[in-house]
Amino acid sequence: MSAPSASRSGIDDEQLRPSATAAKAREPMNVLIVGVGGQGVIMVSKALAWLAQSKGFEVKQSEVHGMAKRGGTVFSHVRFGPQVWSPTIPKGEADILVALEWAEGLRWLPFLKPDTGIFICDTKRIVPPFACLNRRPGAPLRYSRETPAEVKAHVAEGYAIDATRMAEELGNERAANVVLIGALSTVLDFPAADWELALSAFVPKKTIAVNLDAFRLGRNWIDAARRTTTVAPEAGAPAANIPAPALVAYSVRLEITPQWCKSCDICVKLCPERCLRLNDERIVELAQPERCTGCRLCELLCPDFAIRVHLDAVANNAAAAQGATA
């Protein structure tokens, strides 16, 4: 997203960038990690806490994850330094804010240090059901409209990364959080090899290879971001002009895993548009796709994770405009 503010002010980047070394010398380093349930916020914070502890820092970590796997807000405070008294980061005191979801990132911005705070955010949108209250399929969502460029103006150093897409291209969407760890690793002084060691300890064994690839992708992405103020970004490189997520027209796609559906009927009864039904084999199906708003209630309520709702961005905004005026 942006070049480091230090460059803009003519001061060497290293003078402003928070670092493990700096934390050792003075105040605790405050890292706030936020997202929604199921994105792997806690794994990011555990890997960081483990790494900091292995380097001899005192570490305090606190988290709230009551709605994990159900789309609720999840956040974790990680503080490390020579001595740490409180486990929570006061407002305006976070050195680094890592957000796994765009709107969650914006919501927590007041916690970032205004002059030196670093904002690292996935542009991934996870739209909550109340964003679809207009009940018009394809209508623009009630979702944050700030563009990365606007956010950049409010932070000392900021990066908006399409980490989820990068992880998908690696073959594992769930590695998006590790792409962000790669980005985070560039603003702390721990050696890359130690990060990789920490990751290998915290991800499932069979996914170590893809997660290490994701980690390196995140690191390289930041390097490219710092170089591309004058150079056109390559594929996967940072885009300075990512559109405001809410302004992107979308189409809804339901992914149903029939073998996981236990015919409980919950989604059928609670879909606000009544567009689901159980078929002859008592497996859920989308009976009236034209009525589906993509509100995601079915996905959030299904106890067996049998439904996933995809909001696919479409190239032409005419669909959104039509939805808005229908």
Ligand code: SF4
């Ligand atoms: S099918 Fe799911 S996403 Fe579509 S309107 Fe119903 S509850 Fe919402």
Ligand code: SF4
């Ligand atoms: S809530 Fe889940 S398990 Fe129940 S009918 Fe719907 S898809 Fe099947």
